[in-house]
Amino acid sequence: MTLRILDGKQIADEIKAEVAREVKELIHQGTRPPQLTAVLVGENPASRVYVKNKGHTAEELGIESATIHLPETTPTELLLEEVRRLNRDDEVDGILVQLPLPRIINADQILDEIDVKKDVDGIHPANLGRLVLGQPCLEPCTPAGIIQILERSGIRIAGVRACVLGRSRIVGKPVAAMLLNRHATVTICHSKTPELASVTREADILIAAIGRPGFVTGDMIGPGATVIDVGINEISSQTDLARFFDGEELERRSVVVARKGRTLVGDVEWKSAIAVAGLITPVPGGVGLLTIAMLMKNVLEARKAKGR
Ligand code: NDP
Numbered sequence: 304m305t306l307r308i309l310d311g312k313q314i315a316d317e318i319k320a321e322v323a324r325e326v327k328e329l330i331h332q333g334t335r336p337p338q339l340t341a342v343l344v345g346e347n348p349a350s351r352v353y354v355k356n357k358g359h360t361a362e363e364l365g366i367e368s369a370t371i372h373l374p375e376t377t378p379t380e381l382l383l384e385e386v387r388r389l390n391r392d393d394e395v396d397g398i399l400v401q402l403p404l405p406r407i408i409n410a411d412q413i414l415d416e417i418d419v420k421k422d423v424d425g426i427h428p429a430n431l432g433r434l435v436l437g438q439p440c441l442e443p444c445t446p447a448g449i450i451q452i453l454e455r456s457g458i459r460i461a462g463v464r465a466c467v468l469g470r471s472r473i474v475g476k477p478v479a480a481m482l483l484n485r486h487a488t489v490t491i492c493h494s495k496t497p498e499l500a501s502v503t504r505e506a507d508i509l510i511a512a513i514g515r516p517g518f519v520t521g522d523m524i525g526p527g528a529t530v531i532d533v534g535i536n537e538i539s540s541q542t543d544l545a546r547f548f549d550g551e552e553l554e555r556r557s558v559v560v561a562r563k564g565r566t567l568v569g570d571v572e573w574k575s576a577i578a579v580a581g582l583i584t585p586v587p588g589g590v591g592l593l594t595i596a597m598l599m600k601n602v603l604e605a606r607k608a609k610g611r
């Protein structure tokens with residue numbers, strides 16, 4: 304069985320080009336371009352980078368973007384007010400509240416307050432409810448990106464066994480619903496699942512979204528399975544590097560660690576997984592790139608749904 308390593312950049316670039324074309328067309332027709340407003344609370348360095356990248360990507364595609372940066376000590380009530388103001392603002396098509404929020408804020412209350420039609424992260428209870436029912440909605444970005452990876456790579460979903468590791472609101476539960484809507488037989492695993500490896504090994508499509516570096520090892524993967532690695536974790540020690548990689552990839556990653564002090568890895572142990580899998584998504588260069596592309600698609604859809 305030959306291994307295919309998925310090129311997430313190629314698929315993300317395709318989707319972004321499609322979005323950019325549609326945005327251009329809207330503007331050509333005299334419609335205001337789509338607008339995305341991100342709300343960032345506090346100084347979490349990863350969140351700052353994510354918000355900055357989303358803003359850059361939006362502008363590349365002709366989507367207007369703005370960021371509202373609030374202090375770490377912002378109380379829930381004040382953030383709710385900000386969200387309500389954005390809900391009322393007709394010039395704003397998409398609202399993105401960057402997660403995680405500081406602990407003093409009630410995140411569920413904030414997400415529930417976002418106008419369903421502006422919920423470009425697709426995680427408002429109404430959008431998630433519609434998703435489960437198979438009704439049109441703004442779909443959560445990472446799960447939608449995973450589906451794009453599978454469909455654009457020609458991986459069959461209907462009738463196959465899919466296993467989703469993780470049951471979070473933003474990845475595990477919605478991607479399981481989307482696979483089920485496409486007629487896969489879906490098993491969802493979590494931290495209380497007994498004999499996990501015996502379940503994961505049965506899967507034709509295995510989706511790992513748990514946030515533990517290298518948790519999924521080659522012996523947990525069925526021969527020829529499609530492995531979608533959602534995890535984003537950092538490793539820096541030589542021992543971890545040698546566990547994940549060998550050969551040229553080990554050399555390349557060692558150079559990255561020497562330069563940056565760390566390298567990104569997924570929830571799948573690369574070295575042992577590629578010996579068994581049929582198709583695998585790399586980290587970085589896989590699902591993460593699709594997440595941003597699908598966010599842009601959602602902003603465009605939110606704009607189109609509004610009309611002129
Ligand atoms: P959460 O922490 O919200 O959820 C993790 C899930 O994994 C939980 O359901 C948990 O089970 C399960 N889990 C944890 N440990 C185990 C274990 N030992 N065995 C089985 N299941 C386990 O994570 P997210 O879904 O938010 O994110 C998962 C990963 O994906 C992270 O690395 C995150 O950084 C990354 N991510 C990447 C994105 C991208 O664009 N590529 C986007 C979003 C997330 P339980 O419910 O029982 O606690």
